[in-house]
Amino acid sequence: MLEIRNKKMVITRKAHECFGCLEEIEKGKSVVYVSAKEDEQHKSFHLHEECNKTISRDQWFAGSSLYRGCIKDALKTSEQLRSINISSIDELPFVMTKSNDKVRYRH
Numbered sequence: 001m002l003e004i005r006n007k008k009m010v011i012t013r014k015a016h017e018c019f020g021c022l023e024e025i026e027k028g029k030s031v032v033y034v035s036a037k038e039d040e041q042h043k044s045f046h047l048h049e050e051c052n053k054t055i056s057r058d059q060w061f062a063g064s065s066l067y068r069g070c071i072k073d074a075l076k077t078s079e080q081l082r083s084i085n086i087s088s089i090d091e092l093p094f095v096m097t098k099s100n101d102k103v104r105y106r107h
């Protein structure tokens, strides 16, 4: 499990890959630099400001759902769900915030 230790805003001095969406972060962008620990190992990575907001806002990413590419996967899942015509977009896993909801939707 990935445990976030510290976050700070930095300006990138070279291009990086965003840990959340796996898209490139251009050089000279204001991004979030994250220090984390996983299995007693130190890790650090960069996140787009938007991706950081998504992760911070969404409890779904807390704990074991936070991993490399998690936002990309969540977006993909959300697109799949949308294509199978569910009644409320607001209830997609991607925007869920309460852990109760998460349990309810996991069949």
Ligand SMILES: [Zn+2]
Pocket: 018, 019, 020, 021, 022, 023, 047, 048, 051
């Ligand atoms: Zn990103």
